[in-house]
Ligand SMILES: NC(=O)C1=CN([C@@H]2O[C@H](COP(=O)(O)OP(=O)(O)OC[C@H]3O[C@@H](n4cnc5c(N)ncnc54)[C@H](OP(=O)(O)O)[C@@H]3O)[C@@H](O)[C@H]2O)C=CC1
């Protein structure tokens with residue numbers, strides 16, 4: 001089996017050798033899905049996985065805009081339309097200076113499996129730009145978003161490709177993007193998700209990724225007759241996903257002791273309670289400030305510059321910032337400190353070596369494509385409400401989100417449970433996600 005996997009990865013490397021994040025994501029999937037393909041005749045010899053690693057379409061475009069000083073700025077925009085076998089392309093847009101084809105291809109590839117797991121009819125895509133929103137005025141953000149959409153609009157549509165938010169793209173950016181699309185197309189459709197509540201958005205979409213990550217962890221803990229009550233939780237990031245993961249943990253009786261951003265992390269030994277979290281939300285979403293300002297407001301907390309929070313003692317870790325933020329050394333430290341559950345809110349935050357360490361220790365570990373799928377699932381619910389011209393209540397959407405996270409947990413268990421009872425959620429998520437897409441591809445022929 002090792003040779004088959006190595007041969008496959010060599011082929012992928014030959015075409016994508018300069019794309020480390022994409023190769024990392026493919027390797028993690030290939031190690032679990034190729035053995036399954038070999039054991040199942042209907043998939044064997046059809047090059048299904050080889051077809052899945054090649055984007056159906058990769059759009060790259062120039063984005064020119066004028067900054068507040070009257071200078072012309074040039075950025076690069078992308079949309080990766082990875083796979084549409086089970087539904088229109090669906091996935092977020094990331095605005096961050098590190099954005100490149102490798103990062104977006106890894107995200108789009110993961111999105112295909114994640115969207116398949118949600119049980120909803122959505123294919124996978126991802127896009128974004130190397131534009132850095134940090135320090136930009138609202139007017140600059142608007143001009144950039146309008147310039148970006150002035151090209152993207154011709155590649156998307158409510159039945160073709162439905163983008164949403166990701167790092168650096170929240171409701172403000174979705175508003176500007178939606179406004180430009182509506183103007184250019186002269187139509188009001190559900191072409192983007194994560195919209196404002198008065199113009200087609202869904203209740204619970206802002207909360208959904210963070211809440212879903214915690215719901216998934218609750219499902220994992222339930223297999224051990226355990227829960228969040230009284231547990232110490234370490235969270236990275238302080239953006240959309242981290243904020244709502246923290247909110248849910250606090251509500252269900254856990255103590256959240258850390259949050260972070262790219263400059264470092266804060267540790268609050270007394271726990272970040274609802275009032276302190278309100279301060280963080282205002283700091284990050286309104287003032288657009290840095291996490292270290294937390295210790296000015298709450299001097300009993302400490303700020304650790306330039307570090308991730310994984311050295312702090314915890315029962316549960318929720319990585320909610322970015323890819324490869326948790327490496328093998330961090331995994332060893334978490335384990336040595338007694339961490340028994342890791343549920344990924346971010347996409348691919350743990351390196352493959354770190355994941356192997358978690359598996360070796362037999363702790364509960366959920367890959368982002370399963371545990372953070374609540375965000376895109378609720379985007380799917382937003383699309384449904386848009387099509388129905390209808391609006392569900394907060395309770396209705398939250399109930400559906402909980403059910404979807406439980407369904408994903410069940411799928412992971414079905415395909416990932418080992419003989420000794422241990423659930424390999426990576427294997428489970430990869431195979432369950434693969435089967436639905438592969439079946440659709442086989443039914444539709446070679447296209
Ligand atoms: N929003 C969603 O619905 C979904 C998001 N995700 C994933 O969750 C993660 C977080 O996204 P989201 O919360 O929406 O994004 P936000 O832009 O709201 O927040 C991102 C957070 O991560 C931090 N961060 C970004 N890059 C780095 C870095 N290189 N090192 C350390 N910290 C970093 C940011 O700090 P700083 O401000 O300093 O950059 C910020 O605190 C991403 O991996 C995203 O792909 C997954 C599913 C859905």
Ligand SMILES: O=C(O)CCC(=O)C(=O)O
Nearest residue numbers: 091092164166375376379
């Ligand atoms: O809601 C969406 O469509 C996108 C969510 C997303 O980008 C993700 O799941 O990583």
